[in-house]
Amino acid sequence: MLVCGASLLTVMVLLGIFAPIIWGEQADALTADIRQGSSAEHLLGTDALGRDILLRTLVATRLTLLMAAGATAIAVLIGILLGAGVVLAGRFVRGAGARAIDLLVSYPPIIIALAVTAIFTPGVGSVVVAIGLAFCPQFARLTNTLANSVSTRQYVVVSRLLGTSRTKLLQRHVLPNIAAPVLVLTSVGFATSIVSLSGLSFLGLGVQQPEYDWGALLAAGLRDLSVNPVESLGPALAILLTGLGAGLFGDGLAKYWEPRQSVRPPRINRSRGKQLTAPLTAVASDGEREVVASLRELQVSAGDAPLVRGVSLDIAAGEVVGLVGESGSGKSVTAMALARLLSPSLSWSADRLRIAGTDMHRSDVPAPTRLATDLGVVFQDPSSCFNPALHIGTQLTEVLRVHKGVSRKAAAKLAVDRLREVRVSSPEARMHQYPHELSGGMRQRAMIAMALLSEPRLLVADEPTTALDVTVQADVLRLLHQINTERGTAMLLISHDINVVSALCDRVCVMYAGRIVEEVPVADLRAGRVHHPYTKALLAASPGEDADRVTAPLKPLAGRPPKPGEVGNACSFAPRCPLAMPRCLEEDPVLLPDPDGGQAACHAVDHELAVAR
Numbered sequence: 238m239l240v241c242g243a244s245l246l247t248v249m250v251l252l253g254i255f256a257p258i259i260w261g262e263q264a265d266a267l268t269a270d271i272r273q274g275s276s277a278e279h280l281l282g283t284d285a286l287g288r289d290i291l292l293r294t295l296v297a298t299r300l301t302l303l304m305a306a307g308a309t310a311i312a313v314l315i316g317i318l319l320g321a322g323v324v325l326a327g328r329f330v331r332g333a334g335a336r337a338i339d340l341l342v343s344y345p346p347i348i349i350a351l352a353v354t355a356i357f358t359p360g361v362g363s364v365v366v367a368i369g370l371a372f373c374p375q376f377a378r379l380t381n382t383l384a385n386s387v388s389t390r391q392y393v394v395v396s397r398l399l400g401t402s403r404t405k406l407l408q409r410h411v412l413p414n415i416a417a418p419v420l421v422l423t424s425v426g427f428a429t430s431i432v433s434l435s436g437l438s439f440l441g442l443g444v445q446q447p448e449y450d451w452g453a454l455l456a457a458g459l460r461d462l463s464v465n466p467v468e469s470l471g472p473a474l475a476i477l478l479t480g481l482g483a484g485l486f487g488d489g490l491a492k493y494w495e496p497r498q499s500v501r502p503p504r505i506n507r508s509r510g511k512q513l514t515a516p517l518t519a520v521a522s523d524g525e526r527e528v529v530a531s532l533r534e535l536q537v538s539a540g541d542a543p544l545v546r547g548v549s550l551d552i553a554a555g556e557v558v559g560l561v562g563e564s565g566s567g568k569s570v571t572a573m574a575l576a577r578l579l580s581p582s583l584s585w586s587a588d589r590l591r592i593a594g595t596d597m598h599r600s601d602v603p604a605p606t607r608l609a610t611d612l613g614v615v616f617q618d619p620s621s622c623f624n625p626a627l628h629i630g631t632q633l634t635e636v637l638r639v640h641k642g643v644s645r646k647a648a649a650k651l652a653v654d655r656l657r658e659v660r661v662s663s664p665e666a667r668m669h670q671y672p673h674e675l676s677g678g679m680r681q682r683a684m685i686a687m688a689l690l691s692e693p694r695l696l697v698a699d700e701p702t703t704a705l706d707v708t709v710q711a712d713v714l715r716l717l718h719q720i721n722t723e724r725g726t727a728m729l730l731i732s733h734d735i736n737v738v739s740a741l742c743d744r745v746c747v748m749y750a751g752r753i754v755e756e757v758p759v760a761d762l763r764a765g766r767v768h769h770p771y772t773k774a775l776l777a778a779s780p781g782e783d784a785d786r787v788t789a790p791l792k793p794l795a796g797r798p799p800k801p802g803e804v805g806n807a808c809s810f811a812p813r814c815p816l817a818m819p820r821c822l823e824e825d826p827v828l829l830p831d832p833d834g835g836q837a838a839c840h841a842v843d844h845e846l847a848v849a850r
């Protein structure tokens with residue numbers, strides 16, 4: 238497609254350059270051969286003034302192409318600036334701008350073009366501006382929709398938080414990821430511009446005599462259809478071939494440009510394909526453990542619905558804290574609040590939010606460099622955290638180059654070392670690959686490598702193994718354990734799999750309906766020494782490593798957790814709780830210490846302990 242389209246367009250462009258030079262005078266020469274039909278001398282006949290139609294069609298190529306290119310450039314430039322600018326502006330402009338673009342798109346382009354030409358004097362300039370303005374809402378709408386979806390991806394959200402300017406965000410993340418569809422629309426727009434320009438010339442609103450384009454020639458040819466039927470063939474064929482060439486070129490270019498559709502074989506050096514297992518560098522210092530992350534009374538809500546209700550958490554250097562709970566219990570929201578990566582649609586407050594001594598609890602964005610170097614985040618879905626249009630190497634080295642001032646070469650070396658540490662095979666070759674060229678497990682490891690490159694004090698890992706098969710899961714967990722013990726990195730590990738957290742964590746917090754309902758040392762969890770009926774139910778519903786599922790089948794927990802808007806003053810677990818008592822329906826319990834060194838928020842447990850005392 239690319240070759241066919243490029244060949245057709247090249248022929249047209251060459252004609253546009255050379256035809257007026259070679260045949261310009263001949264095409265305008267008046268002869269006595271008026272309205273002749275097709276002959277060896279005049280292949281497409283002559284017009285009412287005896288001018289050769291074929292030569293005029295060839296000469297008209299330059300003006301037609303220039304006008305179409307001008308109109309497309311206006312449409313693309315204004316459209317992209319409008320569409321993407323609205324996305325990167327504030328929330329109010331984003332909503333109002335998108336509605337305004339929708340409104341403009343609802344007007345057919347030709348009506349807008351007719352309105353604009355009616356204001357100006359007919360001619361080349363006015364018709365180009367008219368067609369350009371008529372098509373720019375379509376580009377704006379496409380760019381707006383695409384940029385909107387790109388702007389919510391994790392790599393853009395993180396980049397914005399790290400202080401990247403709007404222009405840079407547009408240039409680095411938004412435009413490369415919307416280039417392919419915009420290119421296709423540009424080529425279609427070019428073809429449509431030619432047809433629309435010809436349409437306006439046909440109506441007498443476009444190019445005026447003595448200038449002429451294919452549209453004007455087509456209009457003359459249709460007027461003379463009964464005298465010389467082939468006269469209109471030349472301009473019609475020229476419009477058709479140029480439109481076809483532009484369409485094929487755009488489609489071909491989109492395939493070539495879009496890395497996910499490319500069919501280039503991965504550049505992997507097989508001789509270097511062996512896994513290398515260089516040890517991680519230990520940086521953990523002995524001595525008293527410093528609290529790396531400290532969170533008090535975190536509240537997050539979506540409108541009126543509370544999603545997280547008063548969560549408090551401390552994580553010390555070298556400690557791994559697990560967050561478990563059913564889907565929707567608020568684990569990810571808590572973790573993203575800790576990393577200051579909450580969606581802007583959510584509101585939050587906390588009495589304290591500190592990471593590595595930095596107060597993150599300020600209303601403005603915390604210092605990007607501190608954030609970039611103190612905190613590493615491993616997201617649940619590795620495919621959404623990498624920019625698909627940039628090489629893995631470029632993305633891995635960015636934080637080091639931008640926030641630590643490391644040279645490009647040194648950053649690349651560190652990134653290769655880190656990829657090797659996380660056991661990515663052929664790390665040098667991977668640096669030059671796009672994210673889609675890596676397997677899911679490789680992408681996950683590359684994301685862990687990226688999160689660890691700046692040697693963060695705190696690593697937040699949100700379901701880091703959910704998307705992986707069991708063998709890779711075990712590898713990734715081993716790797717996280719190794720990093721934690723050798724580097725002393727504090728970790729918050731989120732999982733709905735109680736076996737995963739008990740394998741890796743020192744302490745586990747169990748979440749239910751936006752609250753921590755039990756905090757338990759992992760040894761107690763493994764031994765089943767838990768107090769809250771919800772934690773007991775979770776354990777009963779999870780297959781242990783040696784569980785015999787025939788003689789000891791799993792006991793699923795009946796009922797469902799309340800939706801965020803449904804929680805009230807009562808204990809939110811009460812409707813599903815086998816130990817529920819009248820007090821549970823009146824008062825939400827708070828976390829209180831239990832005799833095993835943990836904490837549980839349950840009236841029944843308090844009652845039991847009081848009786849035992």
Ligand SMILES: Nc1ncnc2c1ncn2[C@@H]1O[C@H](COP(=O)(O)OP(=O)(O)OP(=O)(O)O)[C@@H](O)[C@H]1O
Nearest residue numbers: 539544563564565566567568569570571580733801
């Ligand atoms: N941007 C948002 N806007 C509105 N509600 C949200 C938003 N993000 C999350 N929620 C809601 O917050 C609640 C907690 O979501 P969260 O993602 O923290 O759950 P989770 O415990 O991590 O679940 P999972 O294990 O399925 O990831 C859910 O009810 C979810 O629908």
